[in-house]
Amino acid sequence: MPDADTEIAHAALTRDAALLEDVVREAGALALGLFRTELKSWIKGKSSPVSEADIAVNDLIEARLRAATPDYGWLSEESADDSVRLGKSLTWIVDPIDGTRAYLERRDDWSVSIALVADGLPVLGAVFAPASGEFFFATRGQGTRLNGAPVAAAPGAAINFPKIAGPKPLVERLGGMKEGESLYPRIGSLALRLVKVAEGRLDAAFAGGNSRDWDLAAADLIVHEAGGEMTSLAGERLVYNQTDVRHGLLVAAGRARHAHIVKHFRENPIPW
Numbered sequence: 001m002p003d004a005d006t007e008i009a010h011a012a013l014t015r016d017a018a019l020l021e022d023v024v025r026e027a028g029a030l031a032l033g034l035f036r037t038e039l040k041s042w043i044k045g046k047s048s049p050v051s052e053a054d055i056a057v058n059d060l061i062e063a064r065l066r067a068a069t070p071d072y073g074w075l076s077e078e079s080a081d082d083s084v085r086l087g088k089s090l091t092w093i094v095d096p097i098d099g100t101r102a103y104l105e106r107r108d109d110w111s112v113s114i115a116l117v118a119d120g121l122p123v124l125g126a127v128f129a130p131a132s133g134e135f136f137f138a139t140r141g142q143g144t145r146l147n148g149a150p151v152a153a154a155p156g157a158a159i160n161f162p163k164i165a166g167p168k169p170l171v172e173r174l175g176g177m178k179e180g181e182s183l184y185p186r187i188g189s190l191a192l193r194l195v196k197v198a199e200g201r202l203d204a205a206f207a208g209g210n211s212r213d214w215d216l217a218a219a220d221l222i223v224h225e226a227g228g229e230m231t232s233l234a235g236e237r238l239v240y241n242q243t244d245v246r247h248g249l250l251v252a253a254g255r256a257r258h259a260h261i262v263k264h265f266r267e268n269p270i271p272w
């Protein structure tokens with residue numbers, strides 16, 4: 001029989017899951033309402049675009065989640081970082097519009113991505129692509145659903161390049177790519193690229209270096225709960241809500257294929 005603390009934790013996770021789904025749908029509706037309209041945009045850092053839609057969606061998410069869970073930490077691509085989050089056991093990790101460049105180019109391959117992380121590991125994850133209507137949701141220990149239906153990563157370990165997405169120079173290092181063979185078309189949202197592994201649309205997805213917590217945390221849980229793995233090329237699990245939120249080269253795939261890919265890169269490391 002579960003003890004009282006376990007029951008309380010389960011009830012809190014159930015409450016937070018319902019909250020997350022509502023907020024992500026609301027955020028997606030706002031982003032979709034602003035999609036393909038005239039928006040102010042600018043560049044932050046060296047080359048990362050941001051628009052007034054990113055800020056509006058971020059403000060909505062922050063207001064809703066902070067009001068409902070005032071004791072949780074907060075980390076978002078579009079908010080100033082606050083070291084207070086490092087002392088929180090539960091933290092929301094948010095990308096209000098993942099794939100802003102695709103969004104501004106009026107393409108459909110962008111998403112809203114939010115995770116709830118407990119002590120560095122995601123326990124809830126949602127990735128919503130409003131333009132296509134794809135809503136991926138995962139709760140730790142309860143599997144992954146796409147638009148309410150269970151999904152699973154593709155089985156097997158074979159490498160089928162047209163069902164792999166990611167930077168071509170990195171994927172080509174697997175070897176065996178035939179002349180004229182192409183990869184899966186580029187997906188602007190990294191989170192959306194990764195979760196397509198969870199539904200079996202992709203056999204594997206790679207991420208180049210310099211991704212951040214907000215690009216990855218929700219997708220990580222969604223892939224894991226669908227029977228896949230998402231790790232560094234060396235097979236190391238990712239830990240979130242640390243001082244440094246940057247991550248290096250990554251791969252997501254069903255477990256057997258992931259093990260095969262990680263073994264390949266361990267035996268054939270990328271020279272730096």
